[in-house]
Amino acid sequence: EYLFVPSKDSQTGRAKFEEIVxxxxxxxxxxxxxxxxxxxxxxxxxxxxLFAFEAAASADIPKPVTCVSIASPKVGARSFSRAFKPLERQGKLRHLRVANYQDAVTLAPDMEALSGAYSLLCQDRVFRHVGIELKLYEEDDCRLLYSGKDHGNKVLHVLQKQAMTVASIPSLFMGTDLINNHGCQEYQKRLFRVKEALVTKNLEQLYKDDEICGGIFDKF
Structure with a gap:
């Protein structure tokens, strides 16, 4: 709504997206x-x-449009993912999603963890990530993989997510881990630790890497 619906105090009567683009x-x-x-x-x-998705669909914006999101929650459900991926396949949109391991915000909204039955029966309504995920761990380690590519066994994945959520409840209520893992300082620290492993890579190469994106765009 912030991007696409004109605010009451807008002097132009136009949405933020239109003004920015x-x-x-x-x-x-x-x-x-x-x-x-x-x-x-x-x-x-x-x-x-959201901005990059809409901009990439605009005819008069040079392509590709590139998004680098950091510590982002999930943005949309299956319909959004199905609209997002064709733009990636066509080379109009590139998205690198940077997420710290155990940053709870990047799991939200997480109906998979809260209700496995809901997740399995109402797939169209479950929010999911898009783009290539750069997962940053506390150790000097990272992983690059298209969002959701490792969810081959859906039932097993849901059970694992529920177990992870239950295990993380104490730290979430304490608040310290949530704040630290979500903060810009922690993201910067982890990125610097893996800088040498990433400096030679670019998004175009990652999108062509079968180990990262193989099979993701075949049906789009």
């Missing part, structure tokens, strides 16, 4: 060869994903 169009027109990037942390990461 118009400015981007002017800058891009004045600077041939420039590309559009969207980024944000937490809720800003979710908004950047």
């Amino acid at each position: 118009d400015q981007a169009r002017r800058i891009l027109a004045q600077n041939p060869g420039y590309a559009l990037y969207a980024t944000g942390h937490s809720l800003g990461g979710a908004l950047s994903s």
Whole structure:
């Protein structure tokens, strides 16, 4: 709603997305060869994903549009994922989603963990991530994989998510781990630890890597 519905105090009567993308169009027109990037942390990461998706679907924006979201919650349900992936397959949209291991915000809203039956029976309504996930661990380690690619056995995946949620309840109520793992400082620290492993990679290469994205776009 923040991006796509005009606010009551808007002087132009237009939505934020329209105002921002118009400015981007002017800058891009004045600077041939420039590309559009969207980024944000937490809720800003979710908004950047939505913005990049809409911008990538706009005919007059140079492609690809690139989104680097950090610590973002899940943005949409199955219909959003099904609309997002064709833009990636066509090379119009690139999305790197950076998530710290045990950052609870990146699991929300998590109906899979809260209700396995709901998740299995109401797949169209379950929110899910999109884009290539860069998972950052506390050790000097990271993993690159398209979101959801490792969920081959759905029933087993739901049970694992429920177990993870139950195990993390004490730390969530205590609050310390949630704040630390979600904060920009912790993200920066973990990124610097794996900098050497990432510096030679780019998103185009990652999207062409079968180990990361293999089979994801076959049906789109």
